[in-house]
Amino acid sequence: LPPGPNRMPLLGNLLDMPSDKPWLTFADWGKKFGDISSAVVLGQHIIVLNAVKPAIDMLDKKSAVYSDRPVLPMGGELVGWKNTLVLLPYGDRFREYRKNFHRVIGTRANLEKYHQVEEVETHRFLQRVLAKPSDLSAQVRKTAGSIILRISHGYEVKETEDPFVQLADRAVAQFSASTATGAFMVDVMPALKHVPDWFPGAGFKVKAKEWSATLEEMVAMPYRFVKDQMAAGIAPPSFTSNLLDAKSLSAEEEHVIKWSAASLYSGGADTTVSAIYSLYLAMQLYPEVQRKAQAEIDAVVGNDRLPTFADRESLPYVEALAKEVLRWNVVVPLAVPHRVTEDDVHEGYLIPKGSLIMPNIWYMLHDPRTYANPSEFDPSRFLKTEGKEPEVDPRTMCFGFGRRICPGLHLADASVFISCAMSLAVFNISKAVVNGVEVTPEVDPSSGTISHPKPFDCSIRPRSAKALALVQQEARY
Numbered sequence: 001l002p003p004g005p006n007r008m009p010l011l012g013n014l015l016d017m018p019s020d021k022p023w024l025t026f027a028d029w030g031k032k033f034g035d036i037s038s039a040v041v042l043g044q045h046i047i048v049l050n051a052v053k054p055a056i057d058m059l060d061k062k063s064a065v066y067s068d069r070p071v072l073p074m075g076g077e078l079v080g081w082k083n084t085l086v087l088l089p090y091g092d093r094f095r096e097y098r099k100n101f102h103r104v105i106g107t108r109a110n111l112e113k114y115h116q117v118e119e120v121e122t123h124r125f126l127q128r129v130l131a132k133p134s135d136l137s138a139q140v141r142k143t144a145g146s147i148i149l150r151i152s153h154g155y156e157v158k159e160t161e162d163p164f165v166q167l168a169d170r171a172v173a174q175f176s177a178s179t180a181t182g183a184f185m186v187d188v189m190p191a192l193k194h195v196p197d198w199f200p201g202a203g204f205k206v207k208a209k210e211w212s213a214t215l216e217e218m219v220a221m222p223y224r225f226v227k228d229q230m231a232a233g234i235a236p237p238s239f240t241s242n243l244l245d246a247k248s249l250s251a252e253e254e255h256v257i258k259w260s261a262a263s264l265y266s267g268g269a270d271t272t273v274s275a276i277y278s279l280y281l282a283m284q285l286y287p288e289v290q291r292k293a294q295a296e297i298d299a300v301v302g303n304d305r306l307p308t309f310a311d312r313e314s315l316p317y318v319e320a321l322a323k324e325v326l327r328w329n330v331v332v333p334l335a336v337p338h339r340v341t342e343d344d345v346h347e348g349y350l351i352p353k354g355s356l357i358m359p360n361i362w363y364m365l366h367d368p369r370t371y372a373n374p375s376e377f378d379p380s381r382f383l384k385t386e387g388k389e390p391e392v393d394p395r396t397m398c399f400g401f402g403r404r405i406c407p408g409l410h411l412a413d414a415s416v417f418i419s420c421a422m423s424l425a426v427f428n429i430s431k432a433v434v435n436g437v438e439v440t441p442e443v444d445p446s447s448g449t450i451s452h453p454k455p456f457d458c459s460i461r462p463r464s465a466k467a468l469a470l471v472q473q474e475a476r477y
């Protein structure tokens, strides 16, 4: 087995398993034991990868045996996330879901259809932020939800509290909590699944029932919406309506459409949120970076219109800034574990069947062997200058590896770019001032499968009267 911390009889490394920001402990293992390390917890082998090379060599090049997902007793089985793509076992259903994703958002080219959705919804985001800058986090969420719901179900969110967005927010927060590494004992001892609800310590079962009901509703509600709209003949084109349109469906086909649409919607509802929120954190901490990006936007786009995707090629610094957003704040720090379906021998190490592979994406994106001063937010690392090659594009690792690579990566990339460009075109983002004193926010990302910056306050003001007028222009399709 790959090296790792010393094991105790029976328990193995149970007591070594971290629950708070596990990627930091795993990074220490990398320093002590090398890029491939391992642990055993009550018989479950865990293989931690702290470099891109073994991640590609195993998860990509040997993807036929490295593409299953773990059976997660809490999040997957009890709550029910095993029906969504992220925890779906490798097999025929998995391939059907992925085919659906690929058809709609699988390439940069077919994503162009949705550029207008991104631009209009991000413009509306600017309007909401302008109206209530103190609600930044909620506005970021609402925007991610609006974009994804329009694509997945053809649904346009309501300006005030939207039931679909609220439901998705609740469900994805519960996803992150229920699948967090080390959070539930039942994940380590699956037999606990069978203890009765009243049993002391079985509070997790009550929680699982409540979370399962949220998930079911999150799947059923927007699906019902599309069916009703189609029956009334007023459904706009969407992922779901296009697939439902095709023919009469078997129960299996209906399951695949319903749950792959929900996978799209739940995969997109929380992830880009973390990235775009972190843009506002970075901009107040690195005002020089902000000024450089604004100078580039002013020179290329001018002050009479908002940037669009058509400007992307001409905005290399903003493009680099969007990459740095994805590197600096790691949205999915440990990816989602891949499960090995056959014994493998890799670089002389035995990787037993059933092992869980955890690529430490956080460390890969903060590895000083790859990135100079990794904790600094510095977009210029991605620009070629005389005598200096650009550092590695974080998009080659932040979306995971092999057949399980994030199927929303082009959408995520587009959302992050347009949010950077439009926000910096019109806003100055700076530290909040309380009683005349500037407050420096803490950089302290949350634990969980999807990690978010610690909530912060900031000041967001229009850069000029012209910028204000641009934000206030009507944003419509």
Ligand code: HEM
Binding pocket: 085, 086, 087, 088, 148, 263, 264, 265, 267, 268, 269, 271, 272, 275, 331, 332, 335, 336, 337, 338, 361, 398, 399, 400, 401, 402, 403, 404, 405, 406, 407, 408, 409, 411, 412
């Ligand atoms: C900044 C934004 C995002 C990041 C950093 C990100 C990252 C990731 C990572 C690391 C994985 C696990 C890959 C692996 O297991 O090797 C993943 C899986 C996934 N992502 Fe994303 N993602 C983002 C946005 C999105 C969006 C916008 C969507 C939906 C439109 C999405 C849908 C999914 C789904 C469904 C999976 C599970 C795929 C599978 O198991 O086959 N993600 N993502």
